[in-house]
Amino acid sequence: MLNLFKKDKKNSKHFQTLSEQLEKRKSIVLEEFKGKHKEAISWAKKKGIKPSEIAQKGAKGLAVTVATSAMVLSAGVAPSGQLPSKELEVKKEINRQVAGSDVEVLIKARKDVSPQVKKALSRVNLYDEKKIEKQLSKILKVPVKAQLDGIRLNATYGIMGYESHLARFPGDNLSTHFQSEVEYKRFAKASMAGGPGAWGYIAPSQKDLTSKDIEKEKYYLVAQTFLSPNWGTSQAKDWFRHRKMVVVNPQNGRVAIGVLEDAGPEKSTGRAFGGSPEIFEELDLFNSGPRVLMYFVDDPKDNISLGRYGI
Template identity: 40%
Template sequence: MKLTTRNKQFKFLKKHLEKKRDQLREEFEEKQSEAAKWVATRGLKVADLAQKGAKTVSAGIAAGTLLLSVGSATDRGIEPASETRKLSEGDYLASVKSNKDLQPLIKEGLAGRLPTSVRPLNESEEKGITNLLTEILNYKVTAELDGNRLNRNYGYIGGEQHLARYPGETLQAHFNTIEEAKLFGASGIAGRPGAFGYFAYGSNSLTNKEVKMEKYYVAVQTFASPGWGTKSGLVDWYKFRKVLVINPRTGQGVVATIADSGPAAWTGKSFGGSPEVMHYLGLGEGARKGDVLLFFIDDKNDKISYGAI
């Protein structure tokens, strides 16, 4: 990761945390006015207490870690001072970038950027949202790639069945574990390949990557995309194209692949998602439908893994 990218991410995260700190301080002063007044009579500020408290907690954690470590620094033949170092921006980002940390960043980052109704995004909205997601996730998220774009990037998604990964595959052979079968088996299997064909020639040639591709597949309305039917090579370009799907209501997201075409326009839905995609978007129960954002991922070297972000 380039240093400039780390700096951008660190600044974004720093701004987000400072905003959250200010909101919490305002809530405290509003709800605990008497306590805030008492703090003020001691010549202190709520922000000062938060800073002092953070330092105290950090010191306690550091001390506990040293006490629990096996052997002292001197025992290992090194100077104690060399055991401590300041967290770099990259280390800090790595320490907070788990799924639980990304979801609120995405959810709050998208707040105010989406239209009030579910409709196609305009150019300004697309740019603002894709720049935000690119900055948070540290890989390029875009509405247009290689001169190609979908008919829309914001719309309703509905749950789909599993796809047959190879000729003759049955639902019984589809899952690796009993837990997966219990969780996703009720959705059934289409018994056919998606619009772009099977993922493998047979069960013996099925790779782990192909298993993940079917597990995290989406259907998009290729038939309504610009240039479809007139621009050569689009079928091959869309085949197993990597995309990012985001539930803007929760911040949950999935890296998926385009493996089918649909749904039909009359359904009122713009996208379809595998049972696993719907599950990890938080849309796996009830109506199995919700509004999502869907964009291309520029991953020519195939470095971004499929699955929940």
């Protein structure tokens, strides 16, 4: 792959350090890859390739070895033995085409914006929507809006409740819901909600479930759409479905992108929003407290990925 891996380099101190870090991270990368690239894993299985063997399938395999190398560079191991430049850390982008399929794997390293977000929000009133729109749009480089297309929620700051997993299709349950054993161990304790969200099932059946559908439920959000000043028309109800939103934990600056899939909680609970178990973990709300900011993301072309932003 690189000259670092030639035989005459194997005795160098740098090679040993790089090799050890690659090995430590390989299992983590494979689990993340399986969760995020279901189609690629499905293709690999049809070809008789196990996920654990992907890294050995060469540069035209599923790019896990390349992804691992990128992660090690992000961790600070540079060929010179010095830390990589900030420009390299922020702009690294690797594109590889999976051999024999139309699945493209994109690994893009972003700068962690949590410190910037935390600092910016510490200086503003968390109910000041105009200032927060401006600050978040500038830092995240995406259009963040309290009101979009003339529609808004009843609140942009409040307590987020911990939600159960939604049934994505009829018959979805804990045994069909997760993409790996690691995911099951981490999130099965949240149990199933017992049905779909307010707008019905995300997919009509398990065979129709796509990777995008999986992401929608994984990072789903709940808002009191019924308390919106725009509520009361069929147009407003349809507009809210799958609506992309940004959620920010002002205590630590963590940011996640999710979509509205359910309506609630009841006003009497004192909560303004709800979030999936994965959203809660990404924002570290159990340790920081459940108060969040939640704004619309203006993304008509669906270019912004769901999940933790900046990682």
